[in-house]
Amino acid sequence: MKKTLITAGLLAGLMPFAGSATANSGIGHVQKGIASFYHDSLHGRKTASGQVYNKHRLSAAHKTLPLGTKIQVTDAKTGRSIVVRVNDRGPFVKGRIVDLSKEAARELGIVDRGVARVNLKVLSTPQQGG
DSSP: OHHHHHHHHHHHHHGGGTTTTTTTOSTTOEEEEEEEEOOGGGTTOBOTTSOBOOTTSOOEEOSSSOTTOEEEEEETTTOOEEEEEEEEOOOOSTTEEEEEOHHHHHHHTOTTTSOEEEEEEEEEOGGGTO
């Protein structure tokens, strides 16, 4: 009984945050921050979506956007942009908002820098016909 009450209390305490993962994630939503990219050692591993990470394909990880969301990532320094689909969770490094596949980072031109200040724009989500 005590365990059930504790569990119920914890769940009730989390309820205010239940919608926060997708709040502010509609089409046109913009986020600014730092982008990084996956290490080569992660090639071939399963992502949060169940897909296998392929460093030669365009994909991204984001902490809260719904899996399947299509985003435009623009390098704030160069203005160069790419479009990728979110298929994983992360990055889990403070200050970073998106982790790109190696190919996405290459196309964006950030491989040599390692990280870049970017603007991220939601183009579509699975619920919105993405």
